[in-house]
Amino acid sequence: MTELTDAQRAILEQVIADRPQVPTQRVRTAAQGLTFGTSDEIEARARSLFTGRPYDEVLAEIRGGLEAYREDRPGQALAYEIGGAALPALAAAPFTGGASAAPTLLRMGGVGALQGSAYAFGTGEGGAVDRLARVPGGAAGGAIGGAVVGAATRAAGGALGLLTDSARRLIGRRGSSVVENEIQRLAEQTGRTPDQIADDILNGRILAENATIQAAVRALRSQGGEASRVLQESLSQRPAQTRQQAMTELRTYLSDVAEPSALQAQRRSDDAARAAEDLAYAPFRNVPAPDDVVEALADTLRRVPTASAEVAEALRARTGQSPFYSVGDDGAITFTRQPTVAEVERVRRAVGNRATALYRGSMGDAGEAVADVAGELRGVLDLSVPELATVRGQAAAVRANRDAFVNGQRSLVGDVNERLMEFSQLTDPAAIQSYRAGLMAALEARAATGSRQSMIRNLANEETKEGMILRAAFPQDQLDEVINSLETASRSQVASNFILQGSATTETAMEAARQGMNVSASDLVDVLSGSPAAIARVAANLVPSRGLSEAERTRIAQILVSEDADLVRRAITDESAMAALQQRISQITASATRGAVGSGATVGAMPTAPVGSAAITGLLAQ
Numbered sequence: 001m002t003e004l005t006d007a008q009r010a011i012l013e014q015v016i017a018d019r020p021q022v023p024t025q026r027v028r029t030a031a032q033g034l035t036f037g038t039s040d041e042i043e044a045r046a047r048s049l050f051t052g053r054p055y056d057e058v059l060a061e062i063r064g065g066l067e068a069y070r071e072d073r074p075g076q077a078l079a080y081e082i083g084g085a086a087l088p089a090l091a092a093a094p095f096t097g098g099a100s101a102a103p104t105l106l107r108m109g110g111v112g113a114l115q116g117s118a119y120a121f122g123t124g125e126g127g128a129v130d131r132l133a134r135v136p137g138g139a140a141g142g143a144i145g146g147a148v149v150g151a152a153t154r155a156a157g158g159a160l161g162l163l164t165d166s167a168r169r170l171i172g173r174r175g176s177s178v179v180e181n182e183i184q185r186l187a188e189q190t191g192r193t194p195d196q197i198a199d200d201i202l203n204g205r206i207l208a209e210n211a212t213i214q215a216a217v218r219a220l221r222s223q224g225g226e227a228s229r230v231l232q233e234s235l236s237q238r239p240a241q242t243r244q245q246a247m248t249e250l251r252t253y254l255s256d257v258a259e260p261s262a263l264q265a266q267r268r269s270d271d272a273a274r275a276a277e278d279l280a281y282a283p284f285r286n287v288p289a290p291d292d293v294v295e296a297l298a299d300t301l302r303r304v305p306t307a308s309a310e311v312a313e314a315l316r317a318r319t320g321q322s323p324f325y326s327v328g329d330d331g332a333i334t335f336t337r338q339p340t341v342a343e344v345e346r347v348r349r350a351v352g353n354r355a356t357a358l359y360r361g362s363m364g365d366a367g368e369a370v371a372d373v374a375g376e377l378r379g380v381l382d383l384s385v386p387e388l389a390t391v392r393g394q395a396a397a398v399r400a401n402r403d404a405f406v407n408g409q410r411s412l413v414g415d416v417n418e419r420l421m422e423f424s425q426l427t428d429p430a431a432i433q434s435y436r437a438g439l440m441a442a443l444e445a446r447a448a449t450g451s452r453q454s455m456i457r458n459l460a461n462e463e464t465k466e467g468m469i470l471r472a473a474f475p476q477d478q479l480d481e482v483i484n485s486l487e488t489a490s491r492s493q494v495a496s497n498f499i500l501q502g503s504a505t506t507e508t509a510m511e512a513a514r515q516g517m518n519v520s521a522s523d524l525v526d527v528l529s530g531s532p533a534a535i536a537r538v539a540a541n542l543v544p545s546r547g548l549s550e551a552e553r554t555r556i557a558q559i560l561v562s563e564d565a566d567l568v569r570r571a572i573t574d575e576s577a578m579a580a581l582q583q584r585i586s587q588i589t590a591s592a593t594r595g596a597v598g599s600g601a602t603v604g605a606m607p608t609a610p611v612g613s614a615a616i617t618g619l620l621a622q
Contacts (some may be wrong), residue, residue: 026076028066040066113139178548179555180571186213186560187572194573201565204242204488208235208560209495217560218499220553227553234561235496242489243456247447249482253475254440280391284341287385296380297344298333300351301325303373307350314346341385345392348377401434408438411473412446416465423473436473453493460486 031039044059051058187197190210197207208217208231221231289297301308305327312323324343325335351374358367382389404426411419426432446455458466460483474482548556559571 028062179552179559182548182552182556183559183568183571186216189213189216194569197572198565198569201563201568203484204245204563205491206234206238206561206563207568208499209238209491211491211494214495214498217495220557220560221499223553225550225553227550227557230554230557230561232500235492235500239453239489239493239496242485242492243447243452246456246459246482246485246489247443249478249485250443251440253478253482254436254443254473280394281342281345284345284385284388284391287341288338289341289344290384293341293344293380293384294335294339296377297339297347298325298335300347300373300377301327301333302331304351304354304370305331307347307354310350310353311343311347314350341381341388344377344381345388348374348381351377397428397430400428400431404431404434405438405441408435408440408473409442411435411439411469412442412466416468419469420472423469439469439473456486456493457490460490 028039028043031043035042040062041059044055044062047053047058048055187194187207190197190207190212192200192210200210201207207213217231221228301311308323308325308327315321315323322336324337324339325333327333351370355367355371355374358364358370361367378392407419407422411423423432423435426435443455443459446452455466458464459470461467462471471479559568562568
């Protein structure tokens with residue numbers, strides 16, 4: 001080839017400089033990728049409506065500009081078009097925080113197929129039939145392009161994330177110290193998030209009592225030193241402390257008194273009620289009973305002689321005097337003086353007691369007959385002395401409350417269904433409260449015996465007799481709170497027994513060997529599943545460690561038994577710069593992968609689009 005002279009070169013450069021420049025179509029080209037090749041038609045329709053120009057003429061003008069731009073700058077045009085295809089995924093990232101995981105290969109292929117189909121249809125010409133004929137090819141190309149480009153982007157992000165993770169573990173470790181590193185390893189084994197662990201502590205449950213890491217805590221205690229003393233001191237005291245806390249909450253809502261014993265409080269209440277009852281009956285002690293009442297009394301004593309014996313015995317015990325009547329050989333009643341209204345009421349009560357005793361002795365027919373006699377005497381009394389009915393009603397309520405208390409005391413004994421039925425039949429709020437106080441008295445009695453540990457465990461279990469009675473009788477508004485306290489006390493006892501009293505096991509030895517290694521249970525699961533990243537990560541952390549010093553073990557023990565939720569949260573949360581970087585890389589990778597799927601799908605579907613073939617051909621020719 002003959003080399004150009006300077007004059008010829010100057011002429012050529014002038015020709016090139018004078019050649020009209022092709023206008024750039026960056027926005028239109030990006031819009032084509034964003035709208036799956038339909039933005040040209042959308043723009044043409046809009047301009048036609050506003051200007052009155054024919055739609056086909058405007059569309060040809062727009063497409064001509066796009067085609068000229070692709071031919072003049074094929075690489076730039078292609079970049080803008082596939083960039084537009086990636087915009088939806090990238091625009092959505094701020095609203096998802098980039099936290100969602102990158103899509104799987106199968107999903108990338110599926111999304112690519114859909115986008116490729118849309119692009120092939122949108123860039124087609126002619127009617128719907130002609131455009132639909134292009135869809136299969138667009139779907140195939142989109143599926144391949146979306147999967148390939150998306151997978152490549154994800155792999156690049158994963159490699160960068162693995163590199164950052166290795167740097168974090170080898171240089172920064174999980175936290176800022178060996179202590180935090182070990183605490184984070186243990187916390188990860190619980191399967192709970194830092195917030196959940198902090199909530200547990202706020203609810204009274206320390207990290208050491210989590211069942212999944214008790215073997216590790218026991219391994220730490222078995223190594224002796226100050227760490228062992230910290231664990232021993234805390235875990236030996238907590239069962240009694242948490243049990244006392246649970247008993248205090250039970251007493252607060254069951255007995256509703258600030259007393260050391262519900263039974264003592266009830267007895268004081270009974271004494272006060274009895275004194276009030278005696279005071280209420282006092283006005284009737286010196287009031288002679290009307291003749292019709294005396295006649296009904298004589299009939300009652302004759303028909304229920306056992307009631308007569310009870311009245312005579314009670315009178316001798318109270319006053320040392322003989323009864324105010326005598327019983328003849330034929331059973332006839334003779335009064336030595338006019339009985340008072342209070343004395344007639346005592347007889348009525350004695351007859352009622354006799355009826356109750358017969359019922360309890362499985363003599364229902366006799367009990368019913370005696371109860372009828374008591375009812376007849378009460379009817380005559382109420383008719384002749386109506387003021388007595390009010391006093392009797394008050395006394396009856398006191399006795400009903402006393403009976404409810406007794407039923408509560410025996411609620412944990414016998415058939416649970418019968419006990420539940422007894423409580424369900426109570427309707428008076430005062431009687432319900434008395435039953436609850438009786439239940440509390442029963443719990444306090446058991447708490448003073450060797451069965452207190454099993455009692456707490458059974459109360460926390462909704463399937464045991466104790467658990468069923470508690471859930472039925474306890475005020476429902478506070479039930480969740482007290483159940484949480486009972487479960488905490490039960491877990492505290494189990495943890496104390498296992499960690500402080502259990503003998504060394506293979507599991508304990510394995511946990512001791514893993515201290516300070518920064519290898520979690522989830523890491524091992526990932527290794528077994530064949531994850532290359534997990535294998536590399538675990539291999540890097542299996543380098544022989546110097547182990548934990550006594551000071552580090554002590555600090556770990558203090559965090560494990562700490563009741564400071566903020567302290568524990570800080571210890572188990574990795575807030576180092578390396579961790580933040582790794583999280584950000586993960587977010588960017590997920591967003592970039594989704595955007596890459598759209599771009600890849602557009603590139604894969606372009607061979608089916610006449611308007612895109614020139615750009616691809618031009619790009620390959622460069």
